Structures are given as structure tokens and as C-alpha cells.
Amino acid sequence: MTMHTLAIITGASRGLGQAMAAQYLAGGGFVLGLSRGQSAGLAATGPGGLEQWPADLSDPLPLAERLAAWLADFERRAAGRLPARVRVIHNAALLSEPGDTADTDPADLARSLRVGLEAPVALTAAFLRATAHWAAADRRVLFVSSGLGRRAMAGNAAYCAQKAGLDHFARALALEEQARPHGARVASVAPGIIDTDMQRQLRGADPKRFAAQATFAGFHGSGALDSPASAAAKVIALLERDDYGANPVTDVRG
Numbered sequence: 001m002t003m004h005t006l007a008i009i010t011g012a013s014r015g016l017g018q019a020m021a022a023q024y025l026a027g028g029g030f031v032l033g034l035s036r037g038q039s040a041g042l043a044a045t046g047p048g049g050l051e052q053w054p055a056d057l058s059d060p061l062p063l064a065e066r067l068a069a070w071l072a073d074f075e076r077r078a079a080g081r082l083p084a085r086v087r088v089i090h091n092a093a094l095l096s097e098p099g100d101t102a103d104t105d106p107a108d109l110a111r112s113l114r115v116g117l118e119a120p121v122a123l124t125a126a127f128l129r130a131t132a133h134w135a136a137a138d139r140r141v142l143f144v145s146s147g148l149g150r151r152a153m154a155g156n157a158a159y160c161a162q163k164a165g166l167d168h169f170a171r172a173l174a175l176e177e178q179a180r181p182h183g184a185r186v187a188s189v190a191p192g193i194i195d196t197d198m199q200r201q202l203r204g205a206d207p208k209r210f211a212a213q214a215t216f217a218g219f220h221g222s223g224a225l226d227s228p229a230s231a232a233a234k235v236i237a238l239l240e241r242d243d244y245g246a247n248p249v250t251d252v253r254g
């Protein structure tokens with residue numbers, strides 16, 4: 001095994017996650033993608049490789065166990081030649097139906113929180129434990145956050161909460177990892193507004209349930225949305241910076 005980068009990316013089937021996976025693959029990295037669907041558009045090139053797991057992150061504990069076992073097997077197959085760079089990008093998110101919490105099915109809210117907050121925490125713990133002794137590898141963890149984790153919006157409260165949760169998890173986790181030998185570098189990163197299915201869902205929501213629908217329609221109408229490829233390049237550029245993790249809560253827009 002000679003690849004220089006291992007990138008584990010949740011939600012790699014479409015949108016921002018697929019674009020980040022494509023960019024790591026194009027650079028010769030090995031990508032492990034986790035999402036319910038598979039991307040037919042991704043292909044391994046160069047010395048890397050691609051593995052896509054059909055994975056429902058709303059049930060994260062079996063996935064955390066599977067990830068730990070996969071990393072142990074990856075290490076065994078690497079036979080002492082582990083990649084120099086190991087990246088975990090928690091990108092997947094699942095919106096509950098936009099609307100007030102009082103009008104939303106609690107199961108819908110719980111599923112969204114499990115995908116957007118519980119899964120990143122559980123998978124991060126499994127990853128850090130399985131790779132703590134990979135002393136020569138530069139290990140970095142990135143949580144894809146949102147401006148809505150830092151600014152409240154009615155009609156998306158569970159989403160706001162999970163992104164604020166990721167931000168504060170990153171702050172605390174960074175303190176833990178800084179105190180450990182060869183600790184991982186950690187940050188929670190807002191990626192800007194991007195032309196993906198998530199934006200389509202928000203601007204397609206019922207304005208009677210979701211007052212901010214017009215804001216999202218306006219993003220699209222005014223051409224304010226970034227392309228997935230452009231946003232992916234910005235997130236990856238930040239993740240690959242020498243000072244990554246110095247600020248554990250950050251934004252690609254500076």
C-alpha cells in the first residue's frame with residue numbers, strides 16, 4: 001500500500017461530500033465513504049482506492065464498531081507503511097422537515113440529531129481509539145458545521161443545535177487531543193452556502209411552515225450559492241493548512 005492519504009468521509013454519495021471525495025481521489029488518496037446511497041460518479045485513480053459502505057448514520061454504534069475493525073485491518077494490510085495523512089470528515093447531515101419544533105414529529109428530529117451529532121461523536125471516538133498509536137501519521141478530524149450553528153434560525157432548531165453541538169465538541173476535543181502524544185488536530189468548519197440537495201429542500205419547503213423559505217429561494221435566485229466542487233476545494237484547503245486546528249471553530253469564508 002503506497003497511498004499518502006486516507007480520507008474517511010461521511011455523506012460521500014452526493015453534494016459537498018461527494019465533491020470532497022472526488023478531490024481526494026484525484027490527488028491519489030484512498031477514500032472510505034459512508035452514506036446510505038453510493039456515488040456512481042466516484043472512481044479511484046492513481047495509487048489510492050475507493051470503498052463505499054452503505055451506511056445509515058442514524059444507527060451509529062454498529063458503524064463505529066465496524067470502523068474500528070476496518071482501521072485495524074487497514075493497519076494490518078499496510079504492513080508498516082501507513083499513509084502519512086489520515087483525515088476524517090464528518091460531512092453527512094439530514095434535515096428534519098423545515099418547520100417549528102412544536103409542529104415536527106419527534107422521531108424526525110431525533111433522526112436528524114443522530115445523523116448530525118451522535119454519529120460524528122461516536123465515529124470520532126472509534127477512530128481516535130483505533131489510531132492513537134499511529135504515531136507517524138498526521139491525523140486530522142473535520143466536522144462540517146454551518147453558519148446556523150452560530151446564528152439561530154426559526155424552523156431549523158434541531159439542525160442549529162447539532163451544528164452548535166459540533167462546534168463545541170470540536171473545542172473540547174481539541175483540548176483533549178492537544179494534551180495527548182501525537183494527538184489529532186480538530187476543527188469544526190462552516191463551508192459557506194452550496195448548491196446541493198439540502199438547499200433544494202430548504203427553498204422547496206412550505207413557506208407556511210418555514211418562514212425562512214424565502215431566504216433560501218433568494219440565495220438561489222441571486223446566484224449566491226457556491227458549487228459543491230468549489231466549496232469542497234475551500235474546505236480541503238483549510239483542512240490541509242499547516243495551522244489546521246489552531247482555531248477549532250472556523251469558516252472557509254475567513
Ligand SMILES: NC(=O)c1ccc[n+]([C@@H]2O[C@H](COP(=O)([O-])OP(=O)(O)OC[C@H]3O[C@@H](n4cnc5c(N)ncnc54)[C@H](OP(=O)(O)O)[C@@H]3O)[C@@H](O)[C@H]2O)c1
Binds near residue numbers: 018193194
Ligand atoms: N448546502 C449548504 O448550503 C450547506 C451550508 C452549510 C452547511 N452545510 C453542511 O454541509 C454538509 C453537506 O451538506 P450538503 O449540502 O452536501 O447536503 P446533501 O446534498 O443533502 O447531502 C447530504 C449527505 O449526507 C448523507 N446522509 C444523509 N442522511 C444520512 C444517513 N442517515 N446516513 C448516512 N448518510 C446520510 C447523504 O447521503 P445518503 O442520502 O446517500 O445517505 C448525503 O451524501 C452537511 O453537514 C450540511 O449541514 C451545507
